[in-house]
Amino acid sequence: NAASVGIQYYFSRTLSGSRYERAIGAEGLLETYTNLFGDPWLDDRIHIPGSLEQPEMILPFPRARTWTYTGAPHTGWGEGFPFAALDFAPPTDFSGCFVADPQQYTVAIANGMVTRVDRGLAILDLDMDGDERTGWSILYLHIATPGRAKLGTILNSGDSIGYPSCEGGHTTGTHIHIARKYNGEWILADSSIPFEMEGWIPHNGSTAYAGTLSKNGIQITASSVSGTNSQITSGD
Numbered sequence: 001n002a003a004s005v006g007i008q009y010y011f012s013r014t015l016s017g018s019r020y021e022r023a024i025g026a027e028g029l030l031e032t033y034t035n036l037f038g039d040p041w042l043d044d045r046i047h048i049p050g051s052l053e054q055p056e057m058i059l060p061f062p063r064a065r066t067w068t069y070t071g072a073p074h075t076g077w078g079e080g081f082p083f084a085a086l087d088f089a090p091p092t093d094f095s096g097c098f099v100a101d102p103q104q105y106t107v108a109i110a111n112g113m114v115t116r117v118d119r120g121l122a123i124l125d126l127d128m129d130g131d132e133r134t135g136w137s138i139l140y141l142h143i144a145t146p147g148r149a150k151l152g153t154i155l156n157s158g159d160s161i162g163y164p165s166c167e168g169g170h171t172t173g174t175h176i177h178i179a180r181k182y183n184g185e186w187i188l189a190d191s192s193i194p195f196e197m198e199g200w201i202p203h204n205g206s207t208a209y210a211g212t213l214s215k216n217g218i219q220i221t222a223s224s225v226s227g228t229n230s231q232i233t234s235g236d
Contacts, residue, residue: 067090084186089174
């Protein structure tokens with residue numbers, strides 16, 4: 001499969017001759033993996049079932065509030081692919097990083113439990129089993145430490161999970177970055193299982209961060225500059 005070819009390619013770039021043959025053989029990575037985690041071929045679970053559907057989700061800011069769509073599909077973590085994440089920023093008269101107003105909080109886009117927190121980070125586990133590697137989970141990045149929901153908190157859709165900020169990772173301004181996982185795998189924002197919130201559907205652009213959101217014939221375009229063409233109101 002594609003993962004096996006990827007591993008073979010990696011070792012072909014770092015090893016040669018007998019060392020390469022050993023690495024891709026039964027006594028190489030496969031043996032190391034089996035010793036650590038067990039026989040991978042005995043795990044026949046389907047991680048992404050063909051019938052998978054996303055649960056209903058709302059926009060990640062309070063109802064009747066207008067924010068700016070600043071980032072169309074882009075990497076969920078780090079750089080490159082997969083394009084699993086979307087960015088939104090609260091209204092402001094300032095550029096760059098600023099402390100969000102008390103009413104500019106970020107909300108849980110569905111019912112869930114906060115199962116992991118770190119600097120700038122919160123994970124919302126939708127099946128509430130305490131394990132973000134199973135079922136649906138939502139990654140929130142650039143969440144300020146002050147006001148962030150505590151580990152283990154159960155949130156209803158629309159409850160505050162924290163405030164947008166510049167904490168955690170590279171950013172040029174206060175905003176939130178959200179992405180979905182299912183059984184630990186990133187789910188592309190623009191895909192057969194779209195990252196749909198309140199009927200808004202994301203679409204890739206020509207590059208990362210470029211692209212649109214559309215709903216009922218209305219379309220907005222991601223932009224780092226707030227304007228009518230990039231603004232979106234929750235609850236509309």
